[in-house]
Every structure is written in structure tokens, then in C-alpha cells.
Amino acid sequence: MPMNIYDNEEFFRSYVKLREGLNYNDLLETPAMLSLIDDIRGKEILDIGCGFGKTDRTFIELGARRVRGMDISEKMIEKAKAENMAEGIEYSVMPAGRLQDIDGLYDIVYSSLCFHYIEDFGKLISDIHSKLRPGGMLLFSQEHPITTADYEGGFSEDSRRYTFSSYQREGTRVSEWFVDGVVTYHRTFSTIITEIVRRGFRIDTVLEPKPSESAIRMLPRIEREYEKPSFLIVKSYKN
Amino acid sequence: MPMNIYDNEEFFRSYVKLREGLNYNDLLETPAMLSLIDDIRGKEILDIGCGFGKTDRTFIELGARRVRGMDISEKMIEKAKAENMAEGIEYSVMPAGRLQDIDGLYDIVYSSLCFHYIEDFGKLISDIHSKLRPGGMLLFSQEHPITTADYEGGFSEDSRRYTFSSYQREGTRVSEWFVDGVVTYHRTFSTIITEIVRRGFRIDTVLEPKPSESAIRMLPRIEREYEKPSFLIVKSYKN
Numbered sequence: 329m330p331m332n333i334y335d336n337e338e339f340f341r342s343y344v345k346l347r348e349g350l351n352y353n354d355l356l357e358t359p360a361m362l363s364l365i366d367d368i369r370g371k372e373i374l375d376i377g378c379g380f381g382k383t384d385r386t387f388i389e390l391g392a393r394r395v396r397g398m399d400i401s402e403k404m405i406e407k408a409k410a411e412n413m414a415e416g417i418e419y420s421v422m423p424a425g426r427l428q429d430i431d432g433l434y435d436i437v438y439s440s441l442c443f444h445y446i447e448d449f450g451k452l453i454s455d456i457h458s459k460l461r462p463g464g465m466l467l468f469s470q471e472h473p474i475t476t477a478d479y480e481g482g483f484s485e486d487s488r489r490y491t492f493s494s495y496q497r498e499g500t501r502v503s504e505w506f507v508d509g510v511v512t513y514h515r516t517f518s519t520i521i522t523e524i525v526r527r528g529f530r531i532d533t534v535l536e537p538k539p540s541e542s543a544i545r546m547l548p549r550i551e552r553e554y555e556k557p558s559f560l561i562v563k564s565y566k567n
Numbered sequence: 568m569p570m571n572i573y574d575n576e577e578f579f580r581s582y583v584k585l586r587e588g589l590n591y592n593d594l595l596e597t598p599a600m601l602s603l604i605d606d607i608r609g610k611e612i613l614d615i616g617c618g619f620g621k622t623d624r625t626f627i628e629l630g631a632r633r634v635r636g637m638d639i640s641e642k643m644i645e646k647a648k649a650e651n652m653a654e655g656i657e658y659s660v661m662p663a664g665r666l667q668d669i670d671g672l673y674d675i676v677y678s679s680l681c682f683h684y685i686e687d688f689g690k691l692i693s694d695i696h697s698k699l700r701p702g703g704m705l706l707f708s709q710e711h712p713i714t715t716a717d718y719e720g721g722f723s724e725d726s727r728r729y730t731f732s733s734y735q736r737e738g739t740r741v742s743e744w745f746v747d748g749v750v751t752y753h754r755t756f757s758t759i760i761t762e763i764v765r766r767g768f769r770i771d772t773v774l775e776p777k778p779s780e781s782a783i784r785m786l787p788r789i790e791r792e793y794e795k796p797s798f799l800i801v802k803s804y805k806n
Contacts, residue, residue, distance in 0.1 A: 484730075489720070491730040492728065492729060493728045493795070494794060495713075496777050517773065517775065518774050521770065530769060531760065531764060531769075533764070534757040535757050536734075536756065538735050553735065555732040555733060557755075560757075
């Protein structure tokens with residue numbers, strides 16, 4: 329059973345609240361992701377783990393021809409359909425593990441903060457490869473491997489130092505995020521990069537986004553990203 | 568003035584002693600590096616920061632046609648010439664910054680634990696690119712970015728957890744390693760990988776080597792590599 333914490337009532341309420349306030353996604357991760365898309369005009373985009381669909385509507389506004397947003401969570405897709413529908417967008421409730429059921433080919437596969445929930449990373453990348461046109465782009469973000477290594481680690485009280493362990497022990501991690509028992513999968517940096525290459529992609533850019541000065545003014549604690557990054561972003565092209 | 572701590576008398580004595588005993592290089596880094604060389608027979612190899620030249624002699628024994636070892640340290644090259652000379656090997660005292668003075672082209676550029684001493688990483692990679700034949704391989708190891716981020720960090724007393732900071736602050740680090748004032752340069756994963764791509768290479772493999780069971784039996788404290796890796800290895804090919 330793939331992880332679908334987002335349909336838990338309590339989790340969903342807390343998550344919606346998080347995303348309504350100033351948050352790391354809007355201040356750090358999404359701008360970094362969007363900065364890596366060369367030219368979106370006329371493109372067909374598949375968004376894996378699309379959530380509320382906010383970025384999918386942005387894609388259409390920036391000139392994408394067609395966007396397909398998929399998410400395992402019914403609640404997310406419901407909210408996406410209610411709030412971020414536009415001509416050219418199609419939303420479906422579907423886990424990443426069922427990518428092979430999607431028809432058609434895409435120019436861009438985009439995925440924001442979803443891959444650390446996926447157990448079989450190699451299969452995921454191969455499935456994505458089969459859904460991309462030749463030369464197509466895979467752009468994804470995930471929790472940074474230093475973060476996924478050890479959710480029991482964390483910042484010192486003054487936010488100046490970060491402590492962790494178990495970086496080389498890949499596999500399941502269970503943590504508490506709004507609710508107990510959120511399951512993610514830790515993979516090292518080397519596994520992530522090497523799997524992408526082995527499954528038929530050419531690495532273009534790796535980015536560990538840093539907060540801007542204005543982001544720090546708006547949300548001062550985001551400055552601790554300078555000590556330890558929260559996100560890893562990889563841009564690659566299908567060979 | 569490029570870093571050349573290895574010609575400091577006290578440092579050199581301590582370093583020789585370290586390398587004579589059981590050490591991370593012989594148990595972890597060198598085997599991992601050698602495992603990534605596809606076929607060495609008939610190849611011409613340039614070794615940047617060759618040190619004692621032990622690996623260069625191994626290259627010749629494994630069938631390399633020609634090996635050029637360069638190192639900034641006179642003491643290292645003296646020891647290499649005395650202990651690891653073989654037909655087909657040439658050793659020179661030369662800093663990595665003077666790569667453009669080397670004539671000829673190579674099939675493989677190899678560099679073990681040297682690049683974290685180099686200030687201008689982009690120039691280094693471009694210089695290497697110009698010394699490789701088309702399709703040639705660049706294989707290097709360096710101190711892991713989590714390590715170079717913060718030499719004031721370190722393991723907890725029980726070696727179970729690792730604390731660091733300043734990952735996103737790239738630049739000079741001054742540490743104590745046998746002697747005071749060893750200067751290295753911290754770069755993030757993303758800078759390392761993205762620069763290699765930008766300078767004309769295709770990333771093939773990224774490896775953060777893990778100690779084998781036999782290595783742990785021989786040197787029990789190397790087990791803490793499971794919490795936090797010491798080395799980053801990158802294999803890439805010239806486009």
C-alpha cells in the first residue's frame with residue numbers, strides 16, 4: 329500500500345494550514361524549481377504528486393499546452409479541481425506506482441517533494457523514462473538526503489548546528505509530521521544520481537536551494553537552511 | 568600560493584606514519600576508486616596529486632601503458648620516485664593549477680583526495696577537459712561535502728551521531744590535521760556535480776563508499792562511516 333498520509337483528516341487540515349502561511353515551499357522550493365524550466369510554452373507536462381495543483385495552473389499561465397496532475401490523495405485532487413482548474417489541465421487520483429496506466433507522452437515530467445514517499449526509486453525513474461518524449465526533461469525535488477537520513481536528528485536550540493546519523497543506511501524511515509507514522513524512504517545522494525543515469529537520463533543540474541534575503545526577512549527561521557539544506561533538486565534529460 | 572602542507576616536515580612525518588598503518592584510504596577510498604575503472608589496459612593515465620605513487624604503480628601492474636603522476640609536494644614525488652617507480656611511469660613536482668603546462672592527451676584523469684585543496688574548481692575541471700581524449704574518463708575522490716562544510720563539527724562521543732553546520736557557505740576552511748592551518752575549500756554537492764556538467768562532462772557514477780565487513784574487523788572505528796561518509800567519488804566522461 330503506497331503512502332497516502334494526505335487523506336488523513338487531521339493531517340490534511342494541518343497541511344492546508346501550513347501551505348496557507350509563509351512556508352518553505354513557496355519561499356524556497358517552488359521558485360528554485362520554476363527557475364530550472366527552460367521554456368514551457370507549448371509543452372505537455374506530467375506532474376507527479378501535484379497536490380493542490382497550484383503549480384499546474386502556473387504552468388498553464390506560463391504557456392504550457394497541456395498539464396496532467398496526478399496525486400494519490402483524493403482530498404488533494406478535490407481541492408485542485410475546485411481551486412486550480414484551467415483549460416488544458418486534467419487532474420487524476422493516481423499513485424506514482426501506476427504511471428504505466430497513463431497514456432500519451434510528455435515533454436516534461438515535474439515532481440515536487442513526492443519522490444521520498446516512493447519505495448522503488450529505480451522503477452519510478454524507468455516508468456518516467458517511458459512517459460517522456462526523446463530529449464524530454466525530468467525535474468524533481470525531494471527532501472534532502474541529509475534530512476531523510478535521520479528524522480530524529482535536528483537543529484541545535486540556536487539553529488546553528490545540525491545533528492544526524494545513519495546516512496548510509498538506506499530504506500524506510502517513520503516520522504511524525506502533524507500525525508504519527510509518516511513513512512518515507514531514505515536514499516543517499518549517490519544512489520539518487522546514479523540510478524537516474526542508469527535508467528537512461530543525462531544529469532543537467534543539481535540544486536540545493538538557498539533562501540533569498542527577502543525570504544529570510546519574511547520567515548527568519550528559514551536562514552538555518554544555510555547550515556543544512558532541506559531540499560534536493562535534480563534536473564535531467566532523457567537520453 | 569596553492570596549498571602544499573605536504574612539504575611541511577612535521578606534517579609529512581605524521582602523514583607517512585598514518586598511511587603506513589591501517590587507514591581509510593587503503594580500506595575504503597582506494598578500493599572504491601579502482602572498482603570504477605572499467606578497463607585500464609593500454610591506457611594513458613594522468614594522476615593529479617599522486618602522492619607516494621602507490622596507485623600509479625598499481626595502474627602499470629594492471630596493464631596501463633603510461634602513467635604520469637604529478638604532485639605539488641617535492642617530498643611526495645621524492646618518495647614516489649624512490650618507492651613506486653616502474654617502466655611507463657613519470658613523476659613530476661607540479662601543482663594542479665599548472666595542468667596546462669602538461670603536454671599530450673590522456674585516456675583517464677585520476678585524482679585521489681586532492682580536489683578539496685583546489686580553490687578554482689571550475690578552472691580545474693576545464694583544464695582536465697582539455698587534457699582528455701574525446702570520451703576520456705575523469706575519476707576523482709574528495710572529502711565529502713558534509714565533512715568539508717565544517718571541520719569544527721564531528722562525531723558524538725559514541726560515534727553514533729554527527730554534527731555540522733555551514734553546508735551552504737562555500738569557500739575556504741582552515742583546519743588542524745597534524746599541523747595547524749591546513750586550508751581546504753568547501754563546495755556543495757550541487758556545485759560539484761553541476762560544474763562538472765557545465766564544463767563538458769557527462770556524469771556516470773557518484774559513489775559515497777561504505778566500509779566492508781572485513782574493513783570494520785580490521786579497523787573497528789571505520790564503522791562510523793555508516794553514520795556520515797568521509798568521501799565523495801565522481802566518475803564522468805568527457806563529452
